[in-house]
Amino acid sequence: MSGTTGPEHGPEPIRYTVAAAAERLGISDRAVRKRIQASTLRAEPNGRTYWVFLEPGPEGPEPGPVPLDRNRLVLSGTAYRVTPGEIEQAIERTGDKYVTDMRAMFERVDELYRDRLADKDRLIVELEQQRDALRSRVSDLEAQQVESPAAPENVPSEQPRRAWWRFWEA
Numbered sequence: 527m528s529g530t531t532g533p534e535h536g537p538e539p540i541r542y543t544v545a546a547a548a549e550r551l552g553i554s555d556r557a558v559r560k561r562i563q564a565s566t567l568r569a570e571p572n573g574r575t576y577w578v579f580l581e582p583g584p585e586g587p588e589p590g591p592v593p594l595d596r597n598r599l600v601l602s603g604t605a606y607r608v609t610p611g612e613i614e615q616a617i618e619r620t621g622d623k624y625v626t627d628m629r630a631m632f633e634r635v636d637e638l639y640r641d642r643l644a645d646k647d648r649l650i651v652e653l654e655q656q657r658d659a660l661r662s663r664v665s666d667l668e669a670q671q672v673e674s675p676a677a678p679e680n681v682p683s684e685q686p687r688r689a690w691w692r693f694w695e696a
Contacts, residue, residue: 537582539579539580540581540582541577541578541579542578542579542580543577543578544558544559544562544575544576546578547578547580558578559576562576
């Protein structure tokens with residue numbers, strides 16, 4: 527029998543479309559579909575959509591603000607009982623996870639920074655070695671030049687300078 531209550535069963539659920547269920551629950555159509563996917567709402571496929579089954583009750587959240595109570599958490603017009611201790615535990619868990627995540631991130635950044643510093647130090651050593659090798663080579667070339675100066679016949683004679691436009695004529 528529809529709409530009756532038995533000694534073992536509560537009232538039979540009422541069938542709604544997704545849009546009507548969303549309106550009744552005070553949430554979006556998308557939120558209803560997500561609850562169906564998560565199996566937190568009873569639903570049956572109906573072609574490309576669903577029939578959502580909800581227990582009979584008030585036709586939606588009460589209009590206007592919900593009075594605040596220290597021991598109640600209000601979500602979408604529906605009040606849930608939550609104790610201050612549960613809230614503190616949730617905050618501690620969230621805080622611990624945040625601290626752990628931040629510590630891991632800082633350790634990774636520190637590791638990358640130290641690797642970059644080590645790369646910089648290796649590069650500096652390589653550049654100093656190249657500089658010393660070049661200085662040594664220059665000293666060797668200067669010493670060779672002092673030992674065997676260029677003969678005057680090997681020195682190119684200076685030609686008179688020509689204007690820049692005359693270079694094309696040559």
